[in-house]
Amino acid sequence: xxxxxxxxxxxxxxxxxxxxxxxxxxxxxxxxxxxxxxxxxxxxxxxxxxxxxxxxxxxxxxxxxxxxxxxxxxxxxxxxxxxxxxxxxxxxxxxxxxxxxxxxxxxxxxxxxxxxxxxxxxxxxxxxxxxxxxxxxxxxxxxxxxxxxxxxxxxxxxxxxxxxxxxxxxxxxxxxxxxxxxxxxxxxxxxxxxxxxxxxxxxxxxxxxxxxxxxxxxxxxxxxxxxxxxxxxxxxx
Numbered sequence: 001x002x003x004x005x006x007x008x009x010x011x012x013x014x015x016x017x018x019x020x021x022x023x024x025x026x027x028x029x030x031x032x033x034x035x036x037x038x039x040x041x042x043x044x045x046x047x048x049x050x051x052x053x054x055x056x057x058x059x060x061x062x063x064x065x066x067x068x069x070x071x072x073x074x075x076x077x078x079x080x081x082x083x084x085x086x087x088x089x090x091x092x093x094x095x096x097x098x099x100x101x102x103x104x105x106x107x108x109x110x111x112x113x114x115x116x117x118x119x120x121x122x123x124x125x126x127x128x129x130x131x132x133x134x135x136x137x138x139x140x141x142x143x144x145x146x147x148x149x150x151x152x153x154x155x156x157x158x159x160x161x162x163x164x165x166x167x168x169x170x171x172x173x174x175x176x177x178x179x180x181x182x183x184x185x186x187x188x189x190x191x192x193x194x195x196x197x198x199x200x201x202x203x204x205x206x207x208x209x210x211x212x213x214x215x216x217x218x219x220x221x222x223x224x225x226x227x228x229x230x231x232x233x234x235x236x237x
Contacts, residue, residue, distance in 0.1 A: 003042050003059070004071045008128050012196060012225035013040070013081040019196050020067075021227050023128040030198060042068070043075045078234045080226040087197035088223035091204045093172045093216070099160035111162035115170065115178045122174065130177060131230055134192055137184045138231035144189035146210045155182060156215045173205040179214070180207060184231070190214070191232050195224025203227075 005011065010021040018036035020029045031039065042059065062068045102108065121130045138144075159178055163170040176192050183190040190209045196202065204224065207214040213221060 002045055002071045002074050003068045004075050005043065005077075006066050006069055008131075009067055010228045011039070011079060012227040013079065013083065014085065014087075014196065014198050014225040015083055017198060019198065019225065019227060021194070021196075022067075023131050023228075024126065026127040028196065028201070028203065030201070040079070043079070045074050076235055078236045082197075082223075082225040085197070085223055085225065087199065087202070088217075088219055091172075091202065091217075091220075093204065095160050095163055095170070095175075097164075099157050100164050102157050102161040104161070104165070107158045108161045108165075111159045111178060111182060112166065114181050115159070115162050115166055115174060118174050118177045118181070119168075122177075131228070134177065134180060134184075135231045137181055142187060144184075144187050144232075147183070147186070147188045147190075151188075152209060152214050155179065158182075171205075176205045176207045180231075183207075183209075189232060191229045193221075193226055194228040195220055196227050197224050 008022060008024045010023070011018050013019075013036065016033045016036065018031040018039060020031060021027075022029070039062075059068070063070070118130065118133075121133055156179065159175060159182070162178075163175060173194075180190050180192045188209070190207055192205065193208045193213075194203060194205045196204075202224075204220060206216045206220055208221070208229070212218065
């Protein structure tokens with residue numbers, strides 16, 4: 001018997017602690033070091049007994065809480081671990097104002113409507129529904145390719161223009177989700193990535209394509225622990 005994370009739960013390791021994301025609750029939890037070790041062992045198939053971090057927490061508790069579930073095969077997805085990371089400084093994410101000069105056209109209108117859809121989904125249906133929207137947008141039978149840097153830059157400018165005329169401020173999550181949805185329509189292999197750290201706690205979302213951060217700092221992947229990567233979720237290496 002093996003154990004998998006429930007489909008709404010994502011984890012990563014930053015230093016000695018696991019950070020758990022419950023997308024249904026839209027909540028991050030910092031796990032104690034001893035509990036973190038036990039849960040990692042459980043997912044890696046090294047321990048199938050009770051968790052020893054607390055007398056009140058056991059495998060049954062985690063199953064009843066819908067955090068893990070029983071499975072017949074090992075957990076297939078990679079868990080990003082940054083045991084020695086110093087993290088990153090405060091992420092100052094902002095839209096480039098020069099993109100306000102981009103002309104309004106059909107592509108900008110489509111980006112605006114996609115942004116509206118993403119905002120509606122996050123605010124009215126919740127983060128879990130938004131992640132499912134991304135996962136369903138990836139067609140399993142389709143072949144996706146890596147676009148060139150010029151195409152990525154052009155799409156970013158279009159989305160920036162849509163965000164600049166949007167009536168409310170766009171955050172990094174909405175921007176990244178809008179980008180990935182539009183990229184998937186063009187059969188581009190792009191991921192929504194969410195990285196986190198502790199000391200102090202920080203979470204940031206961006207787009208990644210072919211191992212590179214799109215239109216954001218390349219230091220994000222090195223400093224932050226990746227807790228979510230969808231819809232092309234990484235498998236164990």
